Amino acid sequence: MAQITTIGRKTYYDDIIEKGYSRRDFMKFCAMMAAYLGLESSGVAQVAQALQTQHRVPVIWLHFQECTCCSESFIRSSHPIVADILLDKLSLDYTETLMAASGHQAEVAKAKTMKDYYGEYILCVEGTVPTDNNGVYCCIGGRTAEDILKEAAAGAKALIAWGSCACNGCVQAAYPNPTSATPIHKIITDKPIIRVPGCPPIGEVMAGVLVHIITFGTLPELDGAKRPKAFYSKRVHDTCQRRAFYDAGLFVETFDDENAKKGYCLYKVGCKGPMTYNACSVTRWNNGVSYPIQSGHGCIGCSEDNYWDAGPLYRRMQTFPGFGIESNADEIGIGAAVLTAGGLAAHAIATNIRKNKLIEDLITEGKESEKELKK
Amino acid sequence: MNDLAMHFKHLRRVFVWELPVRVYHWINALAIVVLCVTGFIIGNPPGIMFGGEAHESYWFGTVRFLHFASAYIFLFNFLFRLYWGFVGNKYANWKNFIPTNRRFFKEMWEVLKIDILQIKSGEHLSVGHNALAGFIYFLTFIAFAVQCITGFGLYAAMSHSLIARMFVWVSPFLGGDFALRRWHHAAMWFFILFAMVHVYLVFYHDYVEGRGEISSMGGGWKFIEEEVFEEQNSKTSA
Ligand code: HEM
Ligand code: SF4
Numbered sequence: 001m002a003q004i005t006t007i008g009r010k011t012y013y014d015d016i017i018e019k020g021y022s023r024r025d026f027m028k029f030c031a032m033m034a035a036y037l038g039l040e041s042s043g044v045a046q047v048a049q050a051l052q053t054q055h056r057v058p059v060i061w062l063h064f065q066e067c068t069c070c071s072e073s074f075i076r077s078s079h080p081i082v083a084d085i086l087l088d089k090l091s092l093d094y095t096e097t098l099m100a101a102s103g104h105q106a107e108v109a110k111a112k113t114m115k116d117y118y119g120e121y122i123l124c125v126e127g128t129v130p131t132d133n134n135g136v137y138c139c140i141g142g143r144t145a146e147d148i149l150k151e152a153a154a155g156a157k158a159l160i161a162w163g164s165c166a167c168n169g170c171v172q173a174a175y176p177n178p179t180s181a182t183p184i185h186k187i188i189t190d191k192p193i194i195r196v197p198g199c200p201p202i203g204e205v206m207a208g209v210l211v212h213i214i215t216f217g218t219l220p221e222l223d224g225a226k227r228p229k230a231f232y233s234k235r236v237h238d239t240c241q242r243r244a245f246y247d248a249g250l251f252v253e254t255f256d257d258e259n260a261k262k263g264y265c266l267y268k269v270g271c272k273g274p275m276t277y278n279a280c281s282v283t284r285w286n287n288g289v290s291y292p293i294q295s296g297h298g299c300i301g302c303s304e305d306n307y308w309d310a311g312p313l314y315r316r317m318q319t320f321p322g323f324g325i326e327s328n329a330d331e332i333g334i335g336a337a338v339l340t341a342g343g344l345a346a347h348a349i350a351t352n353i354r355k356n357k358l359i360e361d362l363i364t365e366g367k368e369s370e371k372e373l374k375k
Numbered sequence: 376m377n378d379l380a381m382h383f384k385h386l387r388r389v390f391v392w393e394l395p396v397r398v399y400h401w402i403n404a405l406a407i408v409v410l411c412v413t414g415f416i417i418g419n420p421p422g423i424m425f426g427g428e429a430h431e432s433y434w435f436g437t438v439r440f441l442h443f444a445s446a447y448i449f450l451f452n453f454l455f456r457l458y459w460g461f462v463g464n465k466y467a468n469w470k471n472f473i474p475t476n477r478r479f480f481k482e483m484w485e486v487l488k489i490d491i492l493q494i495k496s497g498e499h500l501s502v503g504h505n506a507l508a509g510f511i512y513f514l515t516f517i518a519f520a521v522q523c524i525t526g527f528g529l530y531a532a533m534s535h536s537l538i539a540r541m542f543v544w545v546s547p548f549l550g551g552d553f554a555l556r557r558w559h560h561a562a563m564w565f566f567i568l569f570a571m572v573h574v575y576l577v578f579y580h581d582y583v584e585g586r587g588e589i590s591s592m593g594g595g596w597k598f599i600e601e602e603v604f605e606e607q608n609s610k611t612s613a
Contacts, residue, residue: 224547235532235552249435253422268420275552277532305551316418329557330419333564340568344575347491354493355583362585365384 012214013052016081026051029081036208036283037220038230050215057214058113058121060152064145065138065172065181066127069200070163076286077203107141114155122213123156125149127165128172129187130179137179149187158192158219160209161185164302167197174308185226194219195226199302202283205231227277236299237273239281242266260296270314271298278303386598389502391466391591399456400592406449407566410522413442418560446526447538453519466503472513474506482506490579498584500603508576511569518565525549525559 010018016026027048034043063071074082113121127145130137135144153159161184164170172181185193196209209228212220220228237243245251245265252260252269265271273281276299280291292299298314301307311317317328352359392400416438425432460469474480486507488495499505504512527538528545529552546552581588591597599607 224544225551238532244429247436248425248429248432249420249423249438250425250429250432251420251422259424268422272553275556277552301553304553307553310553310557329561329564333561333567336564336568337571340571344571348575348579350493351579351583354496355498357496358498358583362583366585 011052011055015056016051021081025081029079032079032204033208033211033215036204036230037212037215047211047215054214054217058117059124059210060110060113060121060156061124061126062148062152064125064127064129064149064165065179066163066165068126070126070165070206073200073203074162074206075203077207079207082203082207110152114152118155120157121155122158122160122210123152124160124162125166125184126162128169128181128183130172131182131187132178132180146187149184153188153191156191158194158213159184159188161193161195161197162206163201164197164199164307167195167303168305170199171308192219193226194222194228197227197232197303197305198278201303202231202279202285204283205279225277231279231283232277232303234277234279234282235274236276236278236281236293237271240265240273240293241281242293255296266293266296266298268316269298270300270312270316272301272304272307272310273299276301276304385601386586387601387604388596388598390464390595391503391597392595393464393467394595395455395459396463396467397592397595399452399459402448402452403456406445406452407570409441409445410449411563411566413438413445414560414563417442418563443530443534446523446530449519450523450527450538453516453523457516471504471509472516474510479506479510483510500584500599500607502597502599502607515565515569518562518569522559522562522566525555525562528552528555529559 013026016029017023027044030047030051031044034041034047037043037047039046061071127138129135129145129149131146135146138145140148161167165172165181166184169177169181169183172179173183185195194209196206198205205228208231209220212218212228212230220230223229223233225232237246240246242263242265245263246267250259250262250264252264252266254260255269267274271293273293280299281293284291284294300313301310304310311328317330417435420435423434457469459467460472474483482499482501483506485495486499486505489497489499490505491507524542524545527542528549531539531542531545532552533539546555549555549558577588580586587596587598
């Protein structure tokens with residue numbers, strides 16, 4: 001990516017200064033980004049260097065079945081340079097929500113980017129792609145989402161799946177998934193894809209992923225689920241401020257009890273932190289102000305696959321599809337145990353009837369020996 | 376002597392379960408009990424009101440520690456048993472568990488008719504595992520593997536140990552920790568149901584056959600009637 005040289009393209013730094021930021025603001029931004037990326041302190045210089053010398057990376061940002069919360073989160077990431085520079089003015093050649101152009105003009109801009117930067121641009125996707133009924137459930141400019149995605153992906157260097165919709169389908173793919181909403185890695189299989197799940201993902205995380213690509217010219221290191229390791233390798237639970245209560249076995253039982261006031265662990269009222277890989281308890285939200293658990297609400301696991309169908313939000317138990325809405329493993333298990341116990345009891349009775357001869361013989365034999373034995 | 380004398384049978388002692396098999400069995404039983412109890416508590420912790428500070432207590436951490444410690448024992452014990460399936464005596468051999476021929480299926484059907492449905496009278500004799508039991512144990516081995524894979528898959532997020540690291544692929548592969556937890560929790564019920572049926576059947580065999588089924592996992596031997604012994608040998612040599 002670093003080698004993209006196109007005449008007339010400015011560096012990020014040029015644009016940042018042009019926008020009225022000072023060098024100091026710029027360096028602060030670099031330091032923040034380096035920290036989020038988990039770089040060592042020398043990494044700050046690397047980020048700064050990259051932003052000063054690199055030409056901007058063309059980005060196309062597509063919106064399909066989604067609620068735009070990812071974009072909202074992104075433009076609210078704590079440093080204004082993110083919104084101003086990475087998104088607003090510089091990088092986005094096409095994004096329905098935020099670009100000034102509309103209609104044909106916009107489509108033309110997109111087509112031009114796809115042509116001029118074939119093989120170079122980053123394709124960001126927000127939302128799922130419906131595949132039922134030839135994809136009629138999501139059409140833009142008269143074309144289906146699937147069609148648009150496939151076309152744009154063909155010339156992309158890499159794809160970023162923003163948010164749980166694009167990563168795993170989120171709510172529109174929840175049972176019964178009426179439109180066959182499909183996450184993008186199931187549609188585009190021949191390109192590198194970075195999955196950045198969350199509903200929405202944290203703005204700083206999104207910015208961090210983009211800054212990494214700009215700085216190093218490579219995709220960030222990914223885990224087995226194709227998520228950037230820097231942000232998704234720990235569970236919310238691992239750095240949760242209520243963790244001491246978890247280990248001490250002190251749990252909130254209801255949201256209005258004494259334990260809730262004391263700030264105990266929210267595990268029993270359904271916190272999904274122990275199963276959820278995300279940076280919420282490290283980075284927090286809204287400029288680091290808080291995150292759900294800090295505010296007294298359990299984690300709902302919004303960055304995990306299939307979280308909508310995984311059971312009630314406010315209880316520990318996970319439901320099993322096909323066994324009724326409120327059923328859980330323990331209820332089914334207890335039912336099965338009762339049935340089994342009944343079966344065994346019936347079998348024991350049947351044995352005494354049907355195997356009577358065998359048993360009688362053993363008993364007679366044993367008793368006879370007992371009698372014959374003198375002492 | 377009276378005419379009942381014909382009932383008196385001479386029993387022959389057969390060494391069935393070697394010491395390693397017996398040790399494996401009881402370690403396994405103990406580990407499963409501990410894993411089920413601690414696992415159940417992890418899934419449904421009791422509500423405790425406590426006046427002190429969090430740092431004064433660590434009981435939930437201890438329960439989890441017990442779970443993980445017995446998990447390691449369970450895993451290695453299981454691996455050992457797999458190994459013993461290749462080097463142990465004929466009753467411990469892996470061929471007792473995996474149906475490889477038609478005889479195996481025929482015997483399963485036979486046991487089902489005689490001992491389970493009891494639609495056929497008489498008794499079915501097998502000195503080691505009968506085919507049906509062997510096959511059920513095969514299923515339990517699969518359950519052991521499922522539980523080790525899902526369990527260590529979850530544990531990979533909490534531990535840097537080499538063994539836990541070997542399971543980092545599990546969570547992405549099976550759709551995340553939500554799915555792992557669910558299957559891990561549900562599989563517990565297989566163990567509980569199995570234990571109920573298993574203990575019942577051991578008593579059943581001891582009761583209707585009188586060949587020392589229950590004690591065999593203690594001393595290692597079962598007792599079969601002289602005639603049966605001869606009969607078995609003539610059957611196999613024929
Ligand atoms: C007989 C075998 C086992 C049984 C019956 C069992 C049962 C359970 C149950 C019921 C839970 C609670 C799940 C929930 O509702 O969230 C649990 C949790 C767990 N088990 Fe097991 N388990 C077994 C073996 C293992 C093994 C071999 C491991 C490997 C390390 C393991 C690791 C875990 C872990 C990591 C958790 C989550 C604990 C936490 O988040 O604090 N288990 N187990
Ligand atoms: S509140 Fe949730 S994330 Fe925090 S310690 Fe409790 S279970 Fe874990």
